[in-house]
Amino acid sequence: MKRFRRLRTSQALRTLVQETYLNPQQLIQPFFVIEGAKKKETIEAMPGIYRYSVDLLLKELEDYTRLGGQAGLFFGIPDSKDPLAKESYSKSGIMQRAIAAIKKKFPHFIVITDICLCGYTDHGHCGLIHNKKIDNDKTLPILGKMAVAQAEAGADIVAPSDMMDFRVKQIREDLDKNGLTDVAIMSYAVKYASSFYGPFRDALHSTPQFGDRKSYQMDYANKREALKEAKQDIEEGADFIMVKPALAYLDIIALLREHILNPIVAYSVSGEYSMIKAAAQKKWINEQDNVTESLTAIKRAGADLIITYYAKDMLKWNKLLADGS
Numbered sequence: 549m550k551r552f553r554r555l556r557t558s559q560a561l562r563t564l565v566q567e568t569y570l571n572p573q574q575l576i577q578p579f580f581v582i583e584g585a586k587k588k589e590t591i592e593a594m595p596g597i598y599r600y601s602v603d604l605l606l607k608e609l610e611d612y613t614r615l616g617g618q619a620g621l622f623f624g625i626p627d628s629k630d631p632l633a634k635e636s637y638s639k640s641g642i643m644q645r646a647i648a649a650i651k652k653k654f655p656h657f658i659v660i661t662d663i664c665l666c667g668y669t670d671h672g673h674c675g676l677i678h679n680k681k682i683d684n685d686k687t688l689p690i691l692g693k694m695a696v697a698q699a700e701a702g703a704d705i706v707a708p709s710d711m712m713d714f715r716v717k718q719i720r721e722d723l724d725k726n727g728l729t730d731v732a733i734m735s736y737a738v739k740y741a742s743s744f745y746g747p748f749r750d751a752l753h754s755t756p757q758f759g760d761r762k763s764y765q766m767d768y769a770n771k772r773e774a775l776k777e778a779k780q781d782i783e784e785g786a787d788f789i790m791v792k793p794a795l796a797y798l799d800i801i802a803l804l805r806e807h808i809l810n811p812i813v814a815y816s817v818s819g820e821y822s823m824i825k826a827a828a829q830k831k832w833i834n835e836q837d838n839v840t841e842s843l844t845a846i847k848r849a850g851a852d853l854i855i856t857y858y859a860k861d862m863l864k865w866n867k868l869l870a871d872g873s
């Protein structure tokens with residue numbers, strides 16, 4: 549007789565037949581960087597996540613790398629924002645200084661940088677504005693300059709998240725022209741216009757001052773577009789393809805896994821973090837179990853890497869398990 553429960557009888561057996569494993573070293577922690585010194589600011593909508601000035605960021609990275617963290621995704625928050633996002637590519641910009649400091653102290657740590665104008669423009673949109681519209685083609689050279697500035701400061705991977713058409717092509721060409729041929733591109737190819745980004749915009753002070761992001765981010769009702777975006781970005785030179793958000797988009801991750809060969813990165817975004825955190829704080833769910841289950845599901849759907857605000861916690865929990873405590 550066939551009996552499914554036979555292989556579920558003990559933990560050892562269950563481990564033997566486990567199909568999907570989470571490797572905490574394939575998780576990527578996002579970090580928010582601000583100007584100044586000795587600053588560690590709380591983010592109300594994201595308990596446990598902070599904005600760090602560069603000196604304290606380096607301290608935090610000491611912790612993170614000691615636990616086994618190998619990669620981080622960095623967002624800069626400049627003091628001054630303007631319509632043209634000048635701080636995004638200035639040599640003395642917050643990100644460029646942070647990257648140089650990180651690579652000096654942790655030369656092997658993989659620095660991934662977000663490329664987008666929304667944290668740098670005073671209007672909070674991801675592109676330049678012309679006649680009250682987001683101007684795709686005028687935005688491209690700024691994104692290219694931002695990528696070159698970050699790569700020159702030492703970034704290993706640049707991650708465009710703005711959703712302008714042809715930005716990957718522009719960034720690849722600009723990097724190559726400047727001799728930065730080894731810098732990889734992790735494209736937020738499949739990025740939906742999502743309410744799950746709410747807490748992040750609080751963290752970055754990047755809520756758009758007018759309108760929304762629906763003219764450039766994708767409509768969450770659509771699936772075929774995901775494959776078209778991913779294929780186009782690969783043609784333009786993307787090394788990694790990202791899907792964002794993650795947990796509500798497992799069908800999209802699975803679809804891409806079937807059709808593309810590049811590593812797939814899933815971004816489990818701020819809203820996903822904050823929902824689990826809030827429920828856990830109320831003791832309505834078990835945080836560690838829920839995070840492990842959620843991340844395993846994202847992996848099972850086909851993601852190779854996962855960007856998650858729980859990366860450091862996962863490393864910590866894993867270490868505790870390994871130490872047997």
Ligand code: PBG
Pocket residue numbers: 662664666674709710744745746747748749761816817818819
């Ligand atoms: C920048 C960007 C956003 C996120 C990553 N890069 C916000 C947005 O598009 O509004 C969201 C990340 C998160 O919610 O954790 N465009």
